[in-house]
Amino acid sequence: MGYNNLMTWLLFVIIFFLGASVGSFVNVLIDRTIQGTDWVGGRSRCDHCKKTLTWYDMVPIVSYLFYRGRSRCCHKRLSARYPIVEFILGSLFIWWAVMGTFFFQLAVQPLTYIQPLFWLGIGVLLLVLAIADWAYGVILMPVLWVSVAWVLLYRIVLLFLGGYHLNDFVAALVGAIVSAFFIQLLRWVTHGRGMGDGDPYLMFLVALVVGWPRVIVAFLASFIVGASVGVGLLVAGIRKRTDTLPFGPFLVAGAIIALVWGGSLLRIYGM
Ligand SMILES: [Zn+2]
16 A cells, blocks of 8 residues: 555545544543433533534534534633543554554465554553543443453464464463462552552453563553653642542553563564
């Protein structure tokens, strides 16, 4: 696929907006889960005046920019989380499509289909967990268990297809249990400051996804990113010293770093 033809660019725009629409859906799902309202029932309404929204109020990113971050009905300010989440999911889909054009082609049949679907799925699930934790400070446990099942199912399929070794599977599983207990230990030592009830479970999931020994990279990277963002927000005056930051988003950021650069980082340190 050439990058210089119009059709390719058009395709990328479509893929981006497909991802941004998933982001839009993710925002609604997170809000409705936290507020305890029905997931599918009911049309989308304005957060402020409860007026039913039309399709042009809900075009991902575009509506937010067009109405300058305010609702069309009552001109109240809308959370920047909406376009940010839409942009992140759009970017995930683009990254996935670009990777797919050269990376997934290395895979053998029938992994050609299973592998890209798995990574897109786990990407969306991890982002849902990170965004809900960032916005509301909770780990959505149903989403977490779906993600764990999704990873285990994929790995078991890979085992049977010969794309994965039993040793790696056992190492990932043991690594996941050990790192979950390690987070729990940290919570005990720090009396729960800085880490929530859900964090050991999220650590378990992240360790399963990245495997052993990449989980070490994920763990260290999450602390470095978390501390940097924490200090950055403090310096910028956005966060007070007493405000706590959720750990989940940084754990997910650490997982992404471990997946993309984990191999080369481990080689540098001779592991
Ligand atoms: Zn309104």
